[in-house]
Amino acid sequence: MLNSTSLIAEARTKLEGYLLKKGLRRSSERFAILEEVYSRDDHFDAEELYQAMHQRSFAVSRATVYNTLEVLVDCHLVRKNQFGDEDNTKSRFEKSLGRQQHAHLICVNCHRVMEFCDPRLQLIKNTVGNMLQFHVESHSLVFYGECSDAACVARTKAAAEHANLQEGKTA
Ligand SMILES: [Zn+2]
Ligand SMILES: [Zn+2]
Known part of the structure; x- marks a missing residue:
């Protein structure tokens, strides 16, 4: 099992390659969101991630958080779950690299x-x-x-x- 620092480094490299390949912007916001995701061990929704970024005084818009999560799902760095609980319109995300x-x-x-x-x-x-x-x-x-x-x-x-x-x- 990789430790969390090398896991984040590997995730950054993977994201970098994906953004390059797709011709998407390699903005610092996207990498900051990636790091926040990889620092967590839970199943969170987009709003929770947005709030966590703000608690860290990282000014990022809701739209950027939502959009970056979709990018991270597309390049298999994040897994998106539909749990169908009481509020089944919410997707719950979790990191996927280095996880079974x-x-x-x-x-x-x-x-x-x-x-x-x-x-x-x-x-x-x-x-x-x-x-x-x-x-x-x-x-x-x-x-x-x-x-x-x-x-x-x-x-x-x-x-x-x-x-x-x-x-x-x-x-
Ligand atoms: Zn219980
Ligand atoms: Zn899980």
Whole structure:
């Protein structure tokens, strides 16, 4: 596994090459956004990234953040996920260089995102691809359910008790 400094260096080189090839502007904003993405370990949306840039006092427009994210997805430096949770219009992004293919688990109560790797997914992809003569390029797999995080369990329990109480009042 690469350390984060050499990972960022590799990502910069890759982005540089891609922008050159596509004749796109190699602006410092794009590289700053790339570095912010590679400093994070979470699944974030474009707005969160925009806010994080501003917290670092990096003046960059929303449009640049959105547009750069699309560029990073196109050159496979960032993976875009559609989790289809309560706000499924939002895409959630994560860095992809130096990371294994993985699938996600999402808690329907606290919206925590967890990851898992299982080599059988690759096997399914190959088998189904061969069987149906279909070239599989990517996949998306999300498990929804309830996590066992203590804070989440406590909050869910409190919410249920509150709902029961409300019900009791109106009955
Ligand atoms: Zn949870
Ligand atoms: Zn992930």
